[in-house]
Amino acid sequence: MSLVELPTATVASSRRLLAGRGLPFLRGTGVVGHVSAFVLFCALLVAVFGATIAPHDPDLTNLSFAFVGRFQNHYLGFDSQGRDLLSRLLAGARSAILGPLAVVLLSMLFGTALAIATAWKGGRFDTIVSAALDVLFAFPAIVLAIIASVVIEPGLKAASLALAIAYTPYIARVLRSAALRERSRDYIAALEVQGLRAWVICVRHLGRNMVPLIVAQGTILFGYAMVDLAAISFLGLGVQPPQADWGVMVSTGQSGVLQGYPMESLCAGLCIVVVVIAVNLLGERLSDRSNLVTR
Amino acid sequence: MLRFVLRRSIMLVVTLFVASFAIYTAMYLAPGNPIAALTGGRTPTPQAIQVLEERYHLNDPFLLRYARWLGNALTGDLGVSIPLRSDVSTLIRQRIGTTVQLVAFASLIIVVVGIALGVLGGLRRGVVDNVVIVLSTLSAAVPSFVASIILLSVFAVNLGWFPVLGGGDGFLDQVRHLTLPAFALAFSSIALVARITRAAVRDEMGREHVQTAISRGIPYPLIIRRHVMRNAAIPITTIVGITVASLFAASAVVERAFTLNGIGAYLIQAALSKDIAVVQGISLVIVAVFVVVNAIVDFLYATLDPRVSLGASAS
Numbered sequence: 001m002s003l004v005e006l007p008t009a010t011v012a013s014s015r016r017l018l019a020g021r022g023l024p025f026l027r028g029t030g031v032v033g034h035v036s037a038f039v040l041f042c043a044l045l046v047a048v049f050g051a052t053i054a055p056h057d058p059d060l061t062n063l064s065f066a067f068v069g070r071f072q073n074h075y076l077g078f079d080s081q082g083r084d085l086l087s088r089l090l091a092g093a094r095s096a097i098l099g100p101l102a103v104v105l106l107s108m109l110f111g112t113a114l115a116i117a118t119a120w121k122g123g124r125f126d127t128i129v130s131a132a133l134d135v136l137f138a139f140p141a142i143v144l145a146i147i148a149s150v151v152i153e154p155g156l157k158a159a160s161l162a163l164a165i166a167y168t169p170y171i172a173r174v175l176r177s178a179a180l181r182e183r184s185r186d187y188i189a190a191l192e193v194q195g196l197r198a199w200v201i202c203v204r205h206l207g208r209n210m211v212p213l214i215v216a217q218g219t220i221l222f223g224y225a226m227v228d229l230a231a232i233s234f235l236g237l238g239v240q241p242p243q244a245d246w247g248v249m250v251s252t253g254q255s256g257v258l259q260g261y262p263m264e265s266l267c268a269g270l271c272i273v274v275v276v277i278a279v280n281l282l283g284e285r286l287s288d289r290s291n292l293v294t295r
Numbered sequence: 296m297l298r299f300v301l302r303r304s305i306m307l308v309v310t311l312f313v314a315s316f317a318i319y320t321a322m323y324l325a326p327g328n329p330i331a332a333l334t335g336g337r338t339p340t341p342q343a344i345q346v347l348e349e350r351y352h353l354n355d356p357f358l359l360r361y362a363r364w365l366g367n368a369l370t371g372d373l374g375v376s377i378p379l380r381s382d383v384s385t386l387i388r389q390r391i392g393t394t395v396q397l398v399a400f401a402s403l404i405i406v407v408v409g410i411a412l413g414v415l416g417g418l419r420r421g422v423v424d425n426v427v428i429v430l431s432t433l434s435a436a437v438p439s440f441v442a443s444i445i446l447l448s449v450f451a452v453n454l455g456w457f458p459v460l461g462g463g464d465g466f467l468d469q470v471r472h473l474t475l476p477a478f479a480l481a482f483s484s485i486a487l488v489a490r491i492t493r494a495a496v497r498d499e500m501g502r503e504h505v506q507t508a509i510s511r512g513i514p515y516p517l518i519i520r521r522h523v524m525r526n527a528a529i530p531i532t533t534i535v536g537i538t539v540a541s542l543f544a545a546s547a548v549v550e551r552a553f554t555l556n557g558i559g560a561y562l563i564q565a566a567l568s569k570d571i572a573v574v575q576g577i578s579l580v581i582v583a584v585f586v587v588v589n590a591i592v593d594f595l596y597a598t599l600d601p602r603v604s605l606g607a608s609a610s
Contacts, residue, residue, distance in 0.1 A: 251440075
C-alpha cells in the first residue's frame, strides 16, 4: 500500500509522528519510547560493567551474615549464604541481559535470512522451508531448552542456542510476509530489470527497507528471550549456581522466601520485570512506527 | 469445511511424526551410557552386559529402535525409566492429573479476567481504559516464576491464607492448593488476552454495521452481544487457544516453584538426572498436546469465521 491510498487522517498523524522531536533512531517513539530506551541503555551499561562497579565481591560468602538486612555499605543486605546482594545483582546482570541479546541476534539472523530467501525464491524451496518451520512451531521454547540441556549440557550456551532455534519460525513467519509485500513493489522489479544480482537486491534494498520492522521485532523478542532464559536458569538448566544471575537468584532466594526473607528473590525478580517492561514498551512503539514507515 | 479439516489433520499427523523423530534422535545423541546407568557404576560382567543389551535392545539399529519406540508410544507404552526401573507411562499417568488441573484452573482465570478486562477497556474509554492498559503492561512483564515468588511471599508466608507447598487431598483442598500456582501461571497471559480482546472490541465498535446499528437505536447490550462480541470472538478464541496450548509447557516453572507433583516438574527432574526415557516421554506428550490444541484452535477458527475454510477449499 502506498502512502497516497491511506486515509488523510493517518497520513497526517504519521507525518506528525515521524517529524516529532527526539533522537534520530528513536524518532516517533514519543516520551515513553525515549524513557524505555534510557532504562535499557542503563541496563546494558550494568550488564557490561556491573561486575567491575560492584562494591563487594559477589561470590564472597560469610554465613554469619546470612539474611542480615541493610548494614553499613551493604545497601541491600545479604543473601542466604551471606553474600552481598547488591553486588550479586550487578554481577548477575551480565548473563541475564547479554544472554537474551545473543538469543535475539541469532534468531533475527536465522529468521531474516530464511524470510528473505523464501520470499525471493518462492516455489518448492519456500514450501519445504515453511513446512520445516511449521514442525519447529510444535516445540515450545522451554521444552526445546530442556532437551538441549540433556543433549548438550545444562548451561547458558545450550539454553541460548535452543531459544534462538525455537524463536526462529516466529520471526521468519512475520518477516516473510513483509518481505513478500516488499518484493512485489515496483522498485524491486526495476532493479531486476537493471540486471542487479539477486543477493545485492536482497541485502542492499529489500533487506534495508525491512530494517525498521526487523528492529521492532527484535526488541519485542528480547522481552520473551529474557523471560524464557531466566525461567530456564530458575529451573536449574541454564546458568549454573553459584554464578550470579537474576534467574538463578530468584530460585536460590526461594528458601529465604519461605523463611520470611524474600529480599533476594524479589530484588532479582524486580530487575527482570523492570527491564522487560522497558523492552515491551519500546518494542510496541517501534513496531507502531515501523507499520507507519513500511506502509 | 471438510477439506479444510482433512488437510489440517494430515498436517497435524505429519508434524507429530517429524517431532517424535526429532525428540527420539536428540535423546539418542545425548551423552551417557545406559549400561552404566543400569549397573549404577559397578563394573558388570560381559554376560550381564549381554543380558542387559538384549533386554533393552541396546544393540539394535537406530531406525528399528525408533520404530519400536514410536509403535509402543502409539499404544500408550513410552518405555522404561532406567534409573527408576518403572514404566514411563505409569509415571506420567500418576502426575498428569495435577498438571491438567493446574492448566485448567489457570485457563479459567485467563479467560474470565482477561476477557473481562479487555471488554472493559474496549468499551469504556478514558480512566477505565487507561487502568486496563497500565495493568496489562505491568502483568505482561511479570514472568510466572517471579509471580510465584511474590504470591508465595505475600499470601502464603506473610498472610498465611494459602498453603505454601504441595498438592492437597480432596477437591476443596486441591483447589486451595492450586489457587496460587494457577494465578502465577495465568498472570502474564491475562495481559495478552486482555490486550487482544480490547483491540478486537475497539475494532468492531468502529465498524460501519455497528455504527449503523447504534444509529438505528438498537439496544446497546444487544449490539454488544450480537454484533461486537460475535465478531471479536474470532481473534479472542485464537489467542486464548494459543495461550492455553503453551500453558502445558509453562506449567513446569510454576510446578517447580510450588513443588507440585506434575509432569512439568517431573520433566525438569528427569532432565537434571539424565533420565532419558522420561524426558523423551514427557516431551512427546507436551508437544502432542501443544500441536493438537493448536489444531483445535484452527478448527474453531474456521467454524467462527467461514472465510477461512472457504478460502482453503478455493485454493
